[in-house]
Amino acid sequence: MTASTHPETQTALWVYAHPRGSSLNAHVYREGVSTLAQDHRILTSDLYAQGFDPVLRESDLGRFSGSPGGVADLLGEAFTEQQLLPDVREEQWKIAEAELLVLQFPLWWYGMPAILKGWFDRVLTAGFAHGEVDPRTGLPLRYGDGGLSGRRALIIVTAGEDARSIGPRGISGDLDSLLFPLTHGALWYSGVETYALHTIYDADDLDTERVDDEIQRLRDRLRGLSDERTRPFRRLSDGQYRGTRALHPDLAPGRTDLGIDLAGD
Template sequence: MTIAHPPTPGTALWVYAHPRRDSFNDRLLQAGTKALSQRYEVAVSDLYAQGFDPVLSERDLGDLSERPGNIAELAGEAYSRGQLPADVREEQAKLAAAELLVLQFPLWWYGPPAILKGWFDRVLTSGFAYGDLDPELGVPRRYGDGGLAGRKALVVVTAGEDERSIGPRGISGDLDSLLFPLTHGVLWFVGIDVLATHVVHDADSLGPEGVEQQVERLVTRVGGIADEPAWPFRRLRDGDYATTRALREDLLPGRTDLGIHLTGRD
């Protein structure tokens, strides 16, 4: 497997998407990055503090802004020409260097804040994060392979609900399913291995003691993160998916839940 952007060993990028200073999320950020810096050289992308513009627009297309066509393909060509805006190039450079990516955000309307979604839209361009073919198999280098293969990601999310209401039988749905578009559809799509989600439940109602417990819990998690195994998502190149990219009928027949995309369930 060819890695388009080999990461620099011992480097990490912490992408933070929360607007308020002196918040619980800010406490987690400060403690988490400090703990991580014991083993990694840590860069931080504080999206709100940076004033990162999440809107993919004509400026992301370079000289191609007047050309008709698919905007993702045009942005990819702008990347290949070196015409992406400076803020995007800076984020791509930090991500290309990192062997560990941490994404931290509060759960808003059952997903990440818009500013983080926009970071994906603008930073994970064709040519940089995906877009080429496996030379041996002739399949797209996606879902377990791609421009950002060779990395791991940890998603740190705070939720205002308890483990029952946002659990497997909860009224809000299962958190892993809610975040599947991020963990599988974004990170795994571009080749990044995904670690088990780090979630803080009832984040809006934690007292001082609860806050300190959760800060310490994240510090402990980060301290051992280098040795954690990733989720065993199925790779596209292994042949588990038919040409339509639907899971083969002989694998877990009759099941349609998102768990079918993990190996070891057959």
């Protein structure tokens, strides 16, 4: 973990998942952190460098290991009783400190690297990121009202394909849809609002000039991020998902694509 102290500014946590220090991703990571540190207090989680264990094990349950019940519920008990392992508690502390999360990774097999998926599995536990119920409505506090509400996230992803092949009609599938389990299923579920993806296309074939262009584009994006709007996902608490938690038939009628979860679509 690295930190830059700006007590009067917001805190950002940059979570980075790439194994090579000489990679394009490593260059983007260093330049991005340096830019954001100009007006943020910075915390970092370089998952490969710190040897983060992505495997959720029985030992993650602390004294609840071997107890009957579902893993999610037992992790919530372990969180409440301060039984989680030190590496998980450290990551939770960093998230709790941050108003902005930056998640950076290469697109591998149309998803995030396993080490980052494991970070979500182990760190976003019940009790910390989700699991509470609104006493007024009886609804679970999720999809916009989770334990991490009030935070925003920028996802930076490098892809070996071009914008057409991984676009809305591309042969590889639309990137927004491919990462829906992250933006909506993990982050929005926990209350984290997300900005539009920041994608670096053709990442395997960029020459020096194009790399410099991408670094400048990222710097500009980070400096203007506070003026951007986040994705307008529908909230569970708004009453638009009724009974079975399916979207009310009067909203986006006849549609079944993932875009129906965006308000106004």
